[in-house]
Amino acid sequence: LFRSPAVSTAREPVTNTYHGVSVVEDYQWLEASTNPAVRDWTRQQNERTRAYFDKLSFHAGLSQALEELISEESASYALAFKRGETIFALRNKPPAQQPVLVRLKSVYPPALRKTVFDPNAWNTNGTTAMDWFVPSPDGRFVAISLSEKGSEDGTLHIFETETGRHLPDVIPGVQYPTGGGSAAWNADGSGVFYTRYPRPGERPEADAHFFMQVWFHKLGTPESADTYEMGRDLPRIAEVELDASDDGKWLLASVANGDGGDFAHYLRDAKGQWKQITHFEDGVKAIKFGHDSALYLRSLKDAPHGKILRLAAGETDLSKATLVVPAGRGVIQNFEPSSHGVYVDELDGGPSRLRFYRQNSTKPVEVPILPVSSVGGLHCWHEDDVLFSNTSFLAPAAWYEWLPGLKAARATALRTTSPANFDDVEVVREFATSKDGTKVPLNIMRKKGLKLDGNNPTMLYGYGGYGVNLTPGFNAMRRVWFDAGGVFVIANLRGGGEYGEEWHKAGNLTKKQNVFDDFIASAEHLIKRKYTRPEKLAASGASNGGLLMGAFLTQRLDLARAVVSRVGIYDMLRVELDPNGAFNVTEFGTVKDRAQFKALYDYSPYHHVKDGAAYPAVLFPCGENDGRVNVAHSRKMTARLQAATSSGH
Numbered sequence: 001l002f003r004s005p006a007v008s009t010a011r012e013p014v015t016n017t018y019h020g021v022s023v024v025e026d027y028q029w030l031e032a033s034t035n036p037a038v039r040d041w042t043r044q045q046n047e048r049t050r051a052y053f054d055k056l057s058f059h060a061g062l063s064q065a066l067e068e069l070i071s072e073e074s075a076s077y078a079l080a081f082k083r084g085e086t087i088f089a090l091r092n093k094p095p096a097q098q099p100v101l102v103r104l105k106s107v108y109p110p111a112l113r114k115t116v117f118d119p120n121a122w123n124t125n126g127t128t129a130m131d132w133f134v135p136s137p138d139g140r141f142v143a144i145s146l147s148e149k150g151s152e153d154g155t156l157h158i159f160e161t162e163t164g165r166h167l168p169d170v171i172p173g174v175q176y177p178t179g180g181g182s183a184a185w186n187a188d189g190s191g192v193f194y195t196r197y198p199r200p201g202e203r204p205e206a207d208a209h210f211f212m213q214v215w216f217h218k219l220g221t222p223e224s225a226d227t228y229e230m231g232r233d234l235p236r237i238a239e240v241e242l243d244a245s246d247d248g249k250w251l252l253a254s255v256a257n258g259d260g261g262d263f264a265h266y267l268r269d270a271k272g273q274w275k276q277i278t279h280f281e282d283g284v285k286a287i288k289f290g291h292d293s294a295l296y297l298r299s300l301k302d303a304p305h306g307k308i309l310r311l312a313a314g315e316t317d318l319s320k321a322t323l324v325v326p327a328g329r330g331v332i333q334n335f336e337p338s339s340h341g342v343y344v345d346e347l348d349g350g351p352s353r354l355r356f357y358r359q360n361s362t363k364p365v366e367v368p369i370l371p372v373s374s375v376g377g378l379h380c381w382h383e384d385d386v387l388f389s390n391t392s393f394l395a396p397a398a399w400y401e402w403l404p405g406l407k408a409a410r411a412t413a414l415r416t417t418s419p420a421n422f423d424d425v426e427v428v429r430e431f432a433t434s435k436d437g438t439k440v441p442l443n444i445m446r447k448k449g450l451k452l453d454g455n456n457p458t459m460l461y462g463y464g465g466y467g468v469n470l471t472p473g474f475n476a477m478r479r480v481w482f483d484a485g486g487v488f489v490i491a492n493l494r495g496g497g498e499y500g501e502e503w504h505k506a507g508n509l510t511k512k513q514n515v516f517d518d519f520i521a522s523a524e525h526l527i528k529r530k531y532t533r534p535e536k537l538a539a540s541g542a543s544n545g546g547l548l549m550g551a552f553l554t555q556r557l558d559l560a561r562a563v564v565s566r567v568g569i570y571d572m573l574r575v576e577l578d579p580n581g582a583f584n585v586t587e588f589g590t591v592k593d594r595a596q597f598k599a600l601y602d603y604s605p606y607h608h609v610k611d612g613a614a615y616p617a618v619l620f621p622c623g624e625n626d627g628r629v630n631v632a633h634s635r636k637m638t639a640r641l642q643a644a645t646s647s648g649h
Helices: 036-055 059-071 478-483 501-505 513-528 544-555 581-588 594-603 632-644
Strands: 014-018 021-025 076-083 086-092 100-104 113-117 128-135 141-148 154-160 166-175 183-185 191-196 213-218 227-230 238-244 251-257 263-268 274-278 284-289 295-299 307-311 322-325 331-337 341-347 352-358 365-367 373-382 385-392 398-402 410-415 425-433 439-447 458-461 487-491 537-542 562-566 617-619
Touching (some): 021 594, 036 059, 036 632, 076 385, 086 128, 113 141, 141 183, 154 191, 191 238, 238 284, 352 373, 439 478, 458 513, 513 537, 513 544, 537 544, 544 562
Parallel strands (some): 562 617
Antiparallel strands (some): 014 021, 141 154, 331 341
């Protein structure tokens, strides 16, 4: 990052053995977050980094420009539920640290807004976050999971929506980064079903944030009176998501077998009986209730791009499901049943296409949306009317309403405006050729008339994992980058879901190297096309994308001048020992399997740092309380690079 004395880091060699292979490392001691020596080391690293940024001549001006762009944006809305004529939504308006839960009477002017819960007022330092919320069927109450300081360790609270009154019903341990959490109300709003982790003493300490279960709480009663519903027979790494039908008679539990894993689904009837609808091997990725309580299923069985099936209300025999949306070229990312059909958000390598499939019709209706854009939430709260959010690389998010027969979608009052104007920016899609010949889409944002002379500062961003899609999205802060002559590129790598499950599997487990090859090919493409050159290229990624950055800089340190790796994973041999590690085995694999160990060791960034190599400048932003990615990865990778690099950064 800069030429100044690096923080001295003690070497304490430790040998770990896997399948007869001895692996020696020097910085395992940095995994102990509570060790005073580790805390002191972290403080020194932060002070060194802060001092560097504070000395930059353009730092103050850049910070001011970014703050103005953010603060002058209008509020954005994430619509979530409708109860009667009331819409519940999250309203986000910087500089407030946290979004606010509000009620809306309409999506059109005058859209009367009333605050239900403001975490910024609940905790004025801005460190209390809403993990999730769900209103009762009549909208009288709302259940909210609250957590502190980015921990995502959630406690369930109940509030009266009209008055904001905080009920005495408080339930800890309903949410954690390992398996998440959720809740759903019973039909009359007298109680709430919720996910729960083991209470102290129920299981060994190592399992404190595993073995998620579902329990029921009746309002006004102590937590000790809560009753068990289901989950004791689920896998250790199960992640349970709850949802109730519109009439409250049916409760759905969607169970993921770890992050990026397969799904099983269970249905509870009004008598309290649970029946399994799908198993992990059935290929059903998502289920939603229709207006008539029928179940709509997104299935990948014999359909890598997805298809939609329907089961009549109360039916749990998967063999009786009927096909309502056939598999096609587009990858089904999201869907929403309406009274007379299904809306489907399909992807084709990244951008969205929104279609309405009417019952008993073979030809879908195209819903007009922005070009090269993405569709956010889909909500059908009345007949066949659909509300959806639409954004692009060049346009902020806005909510639209459409119903069959309209030539154009109607813009609602829920529209984000930004001081950043991108009229002078264009988006082009090019394809890099990966090592094995695979074509990798690149979304290239550049100023119109840009000269391809190799002199343009260029930022290349990637992720490539868990079937996550990098779809078009607006970011006002890119305006500053474009004004500086920059080019911004997002690569749709294998490991994502932009081309369906096959695209994901091609960058999963022992095939993870394909992701890194795709990113390397993307950088080479930009250099070959003279967008930039290595001295002008920066790379960026976060979380799984941080792993990508680690692999990129250790495998091809010659391709970039700088790397920003946020909350990354770098020691692939010990990642499954992290608090959230076991949940990622379905994506990365396990060192317990010989073939998977070999694949992990072959690319593990931490183990491939070479002494004396001239590495690019690297920044490792991370969170001390991050429950998803262990901050120890960033500590160890920082120490290893500082000891090894000859570049002086």
